[in-house]
Amino acid sequence: MHRPSLNTAKKTIFRHQNPFLDLPFLTNNLLNQIHRYPFVFSFKFSSIQSPYSPPSSSLQIIDTSDAKPLSSPLSTFLPYTHNPNNLVDLICLNLKLNDGNAVSLREEVQWVLPQLGTHEISRVLCRCQSSPLSALNFFNWVKFDLGLRPSVQNYCIIVHILVWSQEFSQSMKFLVELANGECPSLVVFKNLVSCTEDCNWNPIVFDILVKAYVKVGNVEEGLKAFKEIVKIGLLPSVSASNAVLNGLLKSNRVDECWEMYNEMGRVGIPSNGFTFNILTHVLCRDGDVGKVNEFLEKMEEEGFDPDVVTYNTLINSYCKKCRLDDAFYLYRIMYRRGVPPDLVTYTALMKGLCKENKVKEAHQLFHQMIHRGLDPDTVAYNSLISGYCKEGKMQKARLLFNEMVSSGLMPDDITCRLLIQGYRMEGRLLSSLNLIAQLQRLGVLIPSDIYNYLVFALCQDNRPNAANSLFQRMVADGGEGNLETYNCLIVSYCKFDSINEALALKDEMAREGLKPDLLTYRALISCLCRLSVRKAELLTKEMVEAGPRDLLNCFVIGALFEGHAGRRNLIQKNDLFSNSFKEYGARCTKTVNALAELDCSSINYANLHLLEKKLLPVGISPTRLFYHSLISKLSGYVSGQPVFA
Template identity: 30%
Template sequence: MIRRRGATRPEIVDALVSSYHRFDSNPSVFDLLIRTYVQARKLREAAEAFRVLKDKGVFVSVNGCNSLLAGLVRIDWVDLAWEIYQEIVEMGIELNVYTLNIIVNALCKDRKFQQVDILLLEMETREIFPDKVTYNTQIDARCRAGELKEALELLNSMGEKGLKPDVVTYNALLNGFCKNGKYERAKELLNEMVGSDLVPNTPTFNIMLSGFCRNGDIKEATRIYNEILRRGFVPDMVSFSSMIGLFTKKGDMSRALMYFREMKSVGLIPDSVLYTMLIGGFCRIGSIADALKMREEMVDQGCMPDVVTYNTILNGLCKERQLADAEALFEEMSQRGVPPDFCTFTTLINGYCKYGCVEKALKLFDKMLHRNLKPDIVTYNTLIDGTCREGDIEKANELWDDMHSRGIFPNHITYTILIDNHCEKGEVAEAYKFWDEMVDRDILPNVVTYNSIIKGYCRSGDASKAEKFLEKMRKDKITPDRISYNTLIHGFMKEEKMQEAFALLSEMEKQGVLPDVLSYNLLMSGLCEEGKMQEAEWVFKRMLGKGTQPDRYTYTTLINGHVAAVSETLDKRTSCAYSWLWQFAYYIIRKYKSLMDSVPPDRSEYTKWFCFHRQALQLIEAIRVHRVEAKFFKKENYQDT
């Protein structure tokens, strides 16, 4: 009758009550009715039948009530479970510890911990006392809520009540402490657990392993993995997934593949999540070919790529500027019946905008809207940034209006994009309009926004105002970063204000912001342009003294500076030019060799270093034109090198 369509709960209850009174049936038939509804996952009908029975004066036993309560809590109908529980109490049905544990679980799901405490006191008056399950439920819930202190208090309370914590208790605590980054305390709890003669199981070690892997701690993760093997446990899918995930995030694909092969050797079959993890690892290090090979293996093993897999490869292709391949993969998704999602469109739109294909990004955006996929602020920020870079302010304004019409409001990134667009052109007054609107909306500018304004002043030829704005930045409790200082140094150098630029270099160090190679290059470039090679050499020596390594631009700047300075005092400068040139040559050879010692460079890398060689040869030729004579210095010698 329960499964028959058309039979109402009152009809079924009436039939059972009638036969019960007529034939003196066993009252457990009403328990069976409730249990049957619960097992059939008809919880609403079960609750209705319970209430119809109550109205007819027929009370279900505590076991039937517990079955109903447990079913409701299982599907998260906590409010209805609480209502039914209160009705059970009003009916005077004798409760037991199972009832207590079900309701404690229900309240813990909603994190109503104060009500749990009230319930426990109320149950004690009925001489129903919490057991190990009650405490484990509370400890697990407190840990999930991040209330670790309260969880430990409950652990201590167990001992006071004469209850001994078990593996489930400690696993809940370990999970809580690991997820909250308290790894040292988690290790102490594991030792405490072992000291209590409790034997950790595979889930125990997996909790620790997952925690260390999330934290990127290779040493501790490896130690825990080896401990699993030492104790004779067989690592499961969780163990291998944790280790593979750790090494894919670190970009160490050789070790990730080692665990992958080991996993297959123990008979575990990789799923789409694991394959996608490995594909993502290869994409992260720019090895798209290996990522595609892994996808082929995935398909060969009967594991079809899902939208997450495709999105992972798309992201990798876009990062490597392989937009044509990304487009082909996007088309393949449709052919294979994998509908692109929000992430698919956003990833490809970002790739197009990043590399100047804004028109394609906008067409894709239209497709996204036609598929009823709602763009978010990230999508709009990407498109607005792309159109601003292209100089299409009209389209950027259209996107701004469209964004507002959809109830999506700009955030600090949106405003920073627009502010930076105006500052790039030195339009500080226009930039300030967005700054003021941003502040009026209680959106606080960050260091990037401040840096844009500094750049704007410098681009407009007013580095002094930029320096004043840097002071305002500090007053607003925004700490200037390296970009802030480098932008301002560049501004002063353009205005030939060397003293102010050098003062900023000292200020950087004083404020604990270490100058980088760009900081020094900016100063050397300005000095070389003015022919102040002695000062440029002093900056170079200071850079080396601070442990900052020079780059290609450093050497070419100094070489060009010395060559330019060769005039009336050519003979005096010749040895310096040789010195910088051969240091530069050594730098090229050293860099080139380091590339060859690692993964063979692709065509773009070879091209890059070939251009460096060619630049050096051109400089040599420039010095030869000036008739610089030296026994050791010949174009042919350099070519041989």
């Protein structure tokens, strides 16, 4: 086959260089010649589309981070917007003309968009350094519009641009994305360093890197980044150092906190008030009393006077650990160093004293606080009320409550709970109910858990009517009853065979959208078995239809058996036995004993023997009570005097 000469091919291409010719014809002809004469052209296009064909809906992105720009002279024959070599210029020009807006960017560069890789993204970002808005819009366009995952280098360049422009929050956001993506901090650090050759940069970028990893909870990576910054001769800021220090504290790495603090001093990072407050909490975790004075002196040497927050943190920690001597030692030091204790200080000390059952000393400290011009708040009163309730001295606790109300302070839910639980321990439910009435008159909103607590207490005290009355008051106040509270009331009513009230509560549950559970049905069925076995069977049927069959367990079946046994209903008993074992698989000792008692009481040896034969195939071994009933039956039969009358 005759192959056209090279000159013939070139003439065919250059024949259409007239600018007035149809541009699509030129482009298609050029593509045809490239296809026919591959030996002439040494370059390849990943995808070039004819202007007549619509652009592909799915963009194929090729990573060209290591690729070189197309340098074939034939690319000059393509239109400017179709030339891959002009990709970066096209993007930057579009961003400049549109004031950094990237809305029309896809349409403008659609012909060369497949050539966009991480290398081109970095070039565009570097050229947009003078316009951080354009750089940010382009970066977000790549991420969200194109759906690409920028490289670590792309992230580092945009971060440098944003930090240089003092857009610290946005730069933190991007570094947090890298940290959440489980990218090691050393990789990000090296890329940030390498990008400083082409980017304007600010050393603050490395502080933000440390904070980003600590922020996502990866303290170890933040600490590694901190050490790398020191290695290259940069000095991290005290805020970045504090971030690492606080992260170590939250991770309970107490020993490393002191190592970090010593490293800050070694490299010359000055401490500030936040540093010492963090170390104060470290001291509370450490528990080394000898370090406290040394630490306070160190603060003063560096020009920071310990403030009331520092002392309160230490005192509160000591009180929680029952180290009252150390707490009061610091309390006395505060006066010597010119730091007057505040309300928080006194409240912490009173709580510590009450915890050690030293309520009298706590009350003395309370009066001392008032004499020094401090007005107690609700928390301070609650501390003393808690101590007196713990000791069972409810009269003094109630006097403090009245004193608090008269001074204009509003009791809170903690006050209510302390007093009600104190009265409950003393068995004074009436006093608790009177307190609830008083609080309501004061306009205090009683929490639902306090109402529920009293409802349970009244039910345990066998006072279902009073419990239900209090429960209805809670509902009227906007509280919502839960399944446990309803069950408690239903069980309490069923205990006294008040079945109508119990069923009314069950209907109320349904209106509130609460579904009765096994405990609800067990209480109701057991109660009905004592009153009306027929109604108990109807409720059992309702229970099975309303829920899974495993609700019908041996306790419910046993209750039905006991109900039939009490009425010597042999026919119903046998039917129930068959249905229970055949349909529901209910088998338990309670059921077997009920059957044994029923058969023995009927003086029917044949029934007992038949029952024994029924139990063994279903895997139930007759109990000692069963055989005791059988023996008693036989001995009574022989003597002519039945045991069960």
